[in-house]
Amino acid sequence: MDFQLSDDQRALRQGMRELLAGRFGRDRMRAALDDGGGVDRALWRELGEAGFFALRLPESRGGAGLGLPEAVLLFEEAGRSLLPGPLIATHLAAGAVKGAAEGEAVVAVLEEGRPAGHLGEADGVLVLGPEEARSVVPAHPLPATARQVRSLDPLTPLWRLTGPVGAGEILPGGPRLREEGTLLAAAEQLGSAARTIEMAVQHAGAREQFGSPIGSFQAVKHLCAEMLVRAELARSAVYAAAVTADRTEIASAKLLADEAAVRNARDCLQVHGGMGFTWEADVHLHLKRAWLRSGQWLTAAAAEEVLAADLR
Structure with missing residues (x-):
């Protein structure tokens, strides 16, 4: 397959x-x-x-x-x-x-x-x-x-x-519409998580400290690597749920995508340093949208209840 x-x-x-x-x-x-x-x-x-x-x-x-x-x-x-x-x-x-x-x-x-x-x-x-x-x-x-x-x-x-x-x-299909909306919201979160990885890597390659790009520092490498792992894990879950359209898998996809979007935006802020918090930078916009979207369609608490019910 x-x-x-x-x-x-x-x-x-x-x-x-x-x-x-x-x-x-x-x-x-x-x-x-x-x-x-x-x-x-x-x-x-x-x-x-x-x-x-x-x-x-x-x-x-x-x-x-x-x-x-x-x-x-x-x-x-x-x-x-x-x-x-x-x-x-x-x-x-x-x-x-x-x-x-x-x-x-x-x-x-x-x-x-x-x-x-x-x-x-x-x-x-x-x-x-x-x-x-x-x-x-x-x-x-x-x-x-x-x-x-x-x-x-x-x-x-x-x-x-x-x-x-x-x-x-x-x-x-009322309940079905909610599930489909949840999956599409997870897809939006996935896109945001992927974009903040690109922003972090680009900044880490261009910004220099002590005569070297900050991307050469191990701590920054670890942050970027963790961002990629979260996004790819969420991607697998979102794509799988899109194929199966299973309620439990959709809940899992939303949970993972919310985490990837929020945590990746926060780590991207760390890579950018102080300038990441300024209005001129776009990083904070991804974080705010990710926070807002995590409370829409299916919250983390509701998704966890769906997953727990599936285990009974």
Whole structure:
């Protein structure tokens, strides 16, 4: 059995990397910070035209007819670039919310007891309950109980609702949507973990102390090696869960990917030294996004409960 990526999968991943490098490079990312992290509607439509949201819809419904493994590759690239916006919810809502598949609509996700990202600019809401999922369209006007709260991630505006958002339409496969969203969030974490390795290695090769690159020092080598081990372990788990779509393996993948994203960003900060904590460096943005994403879809405590239940 061959577990290597196919040529088509590599081409899909490379195409998305090139698209995001051209449309959401560092300059655009920094401009998005100045704009408060809002959704770039032009880029959103371009992602829709590229098939990002309709990737898993059948060809008969205007999609590409691909599966979770291919979706994981695209969301991994989104995580690398710190692309803002409710990508996962819009992807899951493709085919259920008008315009979501084409990138014409922005769909936010709302879970009970948790703040919702980008709710203020969403055209629809994907409401996740314990046993069901509902789509609410339109999302505006927001209920009077909605209020914006301070966000850890400057690219993710957060809103909190203390009342109902609306009745909405019941979507099939509610629990399954949550699991798929969890896996895609793990893929984003994986992309961030991989990117911070690259940032750490690049800085370690360029920065000199005592007449030598700091990458020649054993302590820095160990940090970078540990970052790589964490990312590759998470990659194996995320890719395997994408193939099996097993609930327990998805929980394991999210747990490992969260750890890789957070700890790799922290180690990357250590490699960068004092400059890593400055606003001009991008490292802290990966750490903040990783922290925020680790509390979404499936937290570490909830993932551990899933794994513990599987052992009984």
